[in-house]
Amino acid sequence: MVFRVELHGGVQDFVWNWCTARERVEFRQMCRRIAEDPILHSEPTTEPTLSRYVLRFARFGQYIAIFGFDRARKRIRIRRCRRLKKNEPDEPRD
Secondary structure: OOOEEEEOOOHHHHHHHHOOHHHHHHHHHHHHHHHHOOOOOOEEEOOOOOOOOOEEEEEEOOEEEEEEEEOOOOEEEEEEEEEOOOOOOOOOOO
16 A cells, blocks of 8 residues: 655745755655555654654655554645754664
């Protein structure tokens, strides 16, 4: 099942204004991967300022994209992008 990816609020502006051309390409690639399988290509996170529910995040460049997905509607909504925090590893955990 392929999900539709939607960008919430200022995500598009963030990617355009803060990311390099290479990171924008990585962002589009990341969107394609999570559209194919959001669980396999992301990690769980909690972001109380965005949602009281568990969200997911995926990495691209020096940033992460935080998103929620609705399996019934086949929709992924990227809620926010931000730089990796210092305590977050650069590479996904196995």
